[in-house]
Amino acid sequence: MTTKLKGADILALGFMTFAFFLGAGNMIFPPLAGLQAAGDLGLATIGFLLTAVGLPLLTIIAVALAGGGLEALARVLPKGLALLLCVALYLILGPFFATPRTALVAYELGFAPFISAPGPLAQALYSLAFFGLTFYLAIRPGKLLAVVGKVITPVLLLLLGAIALTLMVAPPGVAGASVEAWHQAPFAKGFLEGYMTMDTLGALLFGLVIVNALKAKGVEDRRDQFRYLCMAGGIAATGLALVYVTLFHLGADSGSLVSNPKAGSDVLVPAIQALFGAAGLYVLAAVVTLACLTTAVGLTSACAEYFSLTFPRLGHVQVAAVVAAGSALVANVGLAQLIAISVPVLFFVYPVAIALVALRLLAGPVGQQRWGQQLVVAVTAAFALFDGLKAAGVTMPALLSSLPLFDAGMGWLLPASAALVVMALGRNRGQALAEAVEG
Template identity: 35%
Template sequence: MNKKYILLSGLMLFSLFFGAGNLIFPPFLGLESGSSFGPAITGFLITGVLLPFMAIISVSLSESGLISIGNRVHRIFGLIFAILIYMSIGALYGIPRASNVAYELGFIQIIPLDNRFSLFFFSFVFFAATYLISLNPKKMIDRVGQILTPVLLVVLSILFIQAFLQFHSPATSPVEKYATSPFINGFLEGYFTMDAIAALAFGIVIINGLKDKGAKSKQSIVKGTLGAGILACTGLAIVYVSLGWMGVVIPKEMPLTSGAEILVVASNTLFGNGGSLLFGAIVILACLTTTIGLTNACSRFFNEIYPRISYKTYVGIFVLIGLLVSNLGLELVIAIATPLLILVYPFAIVLIILSLFQPFIGYSKKMYQFSILLTSFYALYDVLVSIGFDPIILEKWIGVMPFFENGLGWVLPAFIGAVIGYTIDRIKLRANHLKTTYSKTK
């Protein structure tokens, strides 16, 4: 596999991951953690970088992407799970949300004009660019990896270098949650970015991109994906640490209440009137590359499961949905998509981890089934809470698990289910082997 294409794939993957949420989470973590920044950002990198990297690798090891991972539980589960992933992280959430964030934190910073016409004008141009770049998936690596990502990295580098030279404020005392458990809370902040779900969607974009550039064998695809994943995640780690560090050392002459506010103040402090232009450019580029990746991923996925509609038609459909939702009803769509994300996220992490262990311990269908079954109780509980119900009876049964209050109560049950299922399959396999051996010796 050509090293140039692996490099470009890594650059593209970095920009697909690096959306607006990834831009504004680390600075606020740095501000709140203060002198406890080290353990806090370490926890964040584990779930915000390592977990998505594991997701990319698990997709590359599967036979047909995300569906085949879900098929290890059941064929119907695999299809429904994949559709929910692509609709929730893409069409119903990620795509229109990226446009709105680019408008609110990017366009308005450059041109302080906020009305329905300016929103429509910006979103029309934004989605027109998304449509044109996504139209030919075989050129995705070239257009995003060679052009958009380097521009994004240059703009970010200008901000980081100036911040390093000019910001020297001492770290403040951490807020309560980072004073008591900085690593755990950093870990949870990275967990709640939900980038592992995005990684499941983006994995197939990288794989298809490598195939378009000549990768044929399973070995070359896995090797190329591994290389791209290492490059992208190394870049993400460097950027996250830099953004977080800015939150630690930024002058705190006025109260700062969000990551976006930190970056706006930093840009204006460092570059004066040009700071708004710099920050706006970073946000728009970050959101555009993410939207392009999600549009490509969703279009290729649905084209594979229903090829009667062409890839280009799917691109048009998702771009049109994004344009309409951005202008008419993003809040309603987010209200629908958020419970879906909460539902599928624990399932996604369980499947990622089991998929990575499978090459070493062997395949076990019941390992997947039992683990997903026990996880489903916690996913269902979190969904009910997110839509306003208070399932007290269910909480009595499942609330005894460690980390339940942090939204991670499913971790131990998922592990127990995996061990039970794997043990049952191995006992059956051993019994069948003994039975076969006995029959041959008779």
């Protein structure tokens, strides 16, 4: 007999889901994007919310429908390619990009503003300490992360509420004009900027974690799991939307406070200081550090669990140690450089993840024919590769420039949609043929 959750349990589950997503990317990208899109804030914010809030929510729903995590969604691919995709995504979310970024954001927002000589040595020592603690927590299962999450979430929401109210009463600065790239295509720029949060990729990991948490509470019925997961995802999505909208407006109203910012921290720190003084910086530092630490521990644990189960010769502790050590090493490249390296990779990986989610959500109208699913993923990956190479600075053939949205970095969208249509038509023709044979 399955357990029914009470309202307080559902709210706690939603807060836990929100805490999973709350990390480095949530804090650093919206302020800079808001500053750069100040004159076109509405369209830019909507585009950003689609990929940074809407897609993670849809991914959680797709994971619930598939009855598993990334591995379940990737079953549409040949076994070898599915394994390669899973390994690649876990490495991206692990030691290659997402996990090192947590330490760099915690350093820039939670440590560097309070020391007299921030630099490479201080950053390296901080990363070693940060990932040493991450490893210690990742190999000790318990309720620590849940407790930290319960502290982080309400404190951050209070801080964001205070920012929102203060922005309405006394903005910290004056909004400037949009930079040229944002003014030309604010919606597309916002949409692509949402990739950088990596929340959709994170949802591929966290969705299964939430399902397992429901099972631990005695919720065994698949329909109840789906319903509660949607509720939790809705609560988390609402929280994330509030975070992003607030930080977009904070960045937009900070035009007179900063000049030539290179990262979101260059906008967020002076804006918070202008609003709340030194006390605000200390609160921001504590919340961001705990949020980044929670995310780092969660990602390290998820990577250790996946690789130790997929490759039984690898132990959980050993994998966690490699992830933590690798993350500490990669963190030495610095935040700006790490983000620059990750952009082409995300331009390629994100559309593939979107295709897998879409195939699960649209299984009713387009069917689940294996040939069609593989066609959609292959077409998406091929054109996303061109987008990624273009983002890396590789010169593309002139013919590709005529493809709709290619110049905006979304050249994959129309071909992938066409592949979905072909898949749906193939399913309908197959059904008509079967009915004719039966008749």
